[in-house]
Every structure is written in structure tokens, then in C-alpha cells.
Amino acid sequence: MQNLSDILKQFQQKYPKIEETKLAEIVQSIAEDSDIRQFWSAHQKELKADAFQLKMMDLHEFIQQKKRIQSGEKSLYPGYYPQLEIEKGYPHVRYVADEKKQQQLMQADKLITYKMPKAIKNADLQTIAVESGRAEAVTEIVETLTQLIAKPDQYTQGLYLYGDFGVGKTYLMGALANALAANNIGVMMLHFPSFAADLKDAIGRSNDLKSRMMAQAKSIPVLILDDLGAENLSMWIRDDILGVILEYRMQNELTTFITSNFDMTELTSYLAETRDDRDKGKAARLMQRVYDYPNHTRAKEVEPVEPADVIIVDGVLLFNDSRVRDLLDMKIFVDTDDDIRFLRRLERDIDERGRTVRGVIDQYLATVKPMYHQFVEPTKRYANIIVPEGGENLVAIDMLTNQAKAMLKQN
Incomplete structure (x- = not known):
């Protein structure tokens, strides 16, 4: 195959009348384009003899779209720039996503939203005004984002963001979600009241829908539960939806963020009373998943314990430390058969933590027992x-109770 200059001369000699048409401008622009000349030189041996004649308009398209992008005009495919490649012996224009478009595509691939406002799509931490009442929240979000990006394989504790309606909690979390997705971190942001309502509506109609939605919420690297506390709370929503999701994420050390109009104390009261029952114990258990992710790391908050006549200290490894043993007036070991312990664990992990029978058995035999x-x-x-x-x-139990009473009398 000849070089481009020789081909252009031959083309002009073969078609002398093109000088009277606009085609002459096209040929001239091709001749002057450095990218085309470089491409032709690199692939001279691979290009077929009629490559220029058959693909002249493709080369013209390449030049035109380059110029549009350089001048800031709308191109044929916004967000993509033209690139020449060889295909079966002929030049071919391929459109490649630019850096911004690549980020958008990656963000779309990594970010799942559920019933969230459209404004969330464009939320950006860099454009958020750091007002006095918002500065602390923005600082915490940026610090947490930095940790997640720097150490994606390590657990990072999430945030509980609360405040009155309309203060911008959802927008802040949306900006965080976009930033995480742009850094190739999978994130799901869902409006929890809508999520719970749709799961309820799916009962009896589509188990696949419920399973898919729950699986995503449980296993996504970063989950953002928006507007927790605005749903019409029932035992089923609290225990079988919220409880299962938070338990799974705690056990697997996955980062979770929550927004709510309630502060922690108000949320505890809210979770304690559903349409069906009042259960402070379940609410307290659930709040531990909110306060302390996962439960074997120290929570940021410290819960004060008032003095009492009797303090019961519980823990499977309690007697391993002699300093702790020396502080105890009575040391009790509750002994239970291996089979009973396994059956209790099996029931709990399946019902409360969403695990499979095989998963529970494997963990029990490999580590627990x-x-x-x-x-x-x-x-x-x-x-x-x-x-x-x-x-x-x-x-x-009766013996221990009488012993404790006797010890109290002595003191």
C-alpha cells in the first residue's frame, strides 16, 4: 500500500473535476490532518488499495467530530471522542468514552438507587456549601469517604445522619454515593419507607423480587438507608427486613449509612413500638447494629452504667483474665451440651442473620466448636x-438467687 500523499495525488489525478466541488475541501482536510497521516503511516502495509476511496467520508467524519469537540460544540456522540482503528484492511472510526464519560459509566455501573429523587444523580460533594450547621456532617462524610477509598478491603464504620425534614441529609448522602461509585466502590442508596412498602406489596406475588432486593441490600459494599423512621412500622418490617439486613451487614463487616428525622433516642423509642407489639428488647438489639458496626468493635458512643447492688457480667471468655476473675464475688459457668448449642445457633443464624444451613454447619465445625x-x-x-x-x-437458679441475697445481707 502506498503512503497517503501518493494516494491523494493519484485520487486527484483520477478525478480532476473534484476541484470544482466541496469534495476538494474534504480531500485537503484529510491531507492536512496529522492524526490521519500518522495512522496511515503506521498501518500502510495493512490497508487495502481502495481504502481511501471507500472510506474517505469516514475519515472526514473523524476530522469533523474532532473539531466539534475541540471547539466545545455538541458532537455526534456527546462524551465520546473519535479514534481511528483498522478493521479488515480499512480505516474505521471508533468512539471512545472520554474521562468524564468513563467516570459516569462506572458510576452508573457501581451505583444502585431505589426510589430516590432525580436531584441525587447530580449531587456533588465539591459543590456543597459548607454552612455552619452543616460543616460537621460534611467533614465526617469526607473523612469516611477518604477511609473507604484508601482501604476498600477494610471495615469502615458508617454514619448516622439525623435532622429535621428538608435540611439536606438525602442530598449529602447522594453526593457521598456518587463519590463512592466514581471511585469504583459499589453502593446502594434506597429510600427505606418505599423499599419496605414495595417488599410488603410483593408478598405472595413475586418471591424473586423480594429475594433480589434483599440480597442487594445485604451484600452491597456500602449501603445507604435513607429516611429510616418514616415508614409505617410493623414487626415484619422491623424484624424480617431491617433486622435481617443490619444483622447480615454487621456479621460481614459491611459499611452502612443511615439518615433519619429521629435522633438515636427517638429512633430507639420508634423501633420499640410497632403496630403489632411493644418490645424494647428487640429495639435495643436492633440499635446495637446501628450504634456499633460490627458489634466486636468499640462504638463511638459510651453508654454509662449506674451503680447497683448486683452487677451481672456476661461473656464466654470472661474467666480467661485473672484480673476480671479477681473482681467477681461469684463465678458461674453455664454448661450446655454441644448438640443443644448447635441447634440454638442454627435456629438463630437462619432466622435472624439470613444464613444458610450449610453455612452455619461449616462455620460451626470449622471454628465455633x-x-x-x-x-x-x-x-x-x-x-x-x-x-x-x-x-x-x-x-x-433458685440456689443462685438465695446465695446472692445472703451475700447482700453480709455486706
């Missing part, structure tokens, strides 16, 4: 009293 026999059971020797059957042993 051997660790119990290696580290927990040997501490029985430090106990003053060993109680078989746990809470079912009424005789032991």
Missing part, C-alpha cells in the same frame, strides 16, 4: 458453680 473446646470449656475450672441445662435448671 473447636474454639469452644480449646478456649471456653477449660475455664470451667475457675467457676464456683457449674450449672447444667442453663435457664431450664430452676433448682440452680
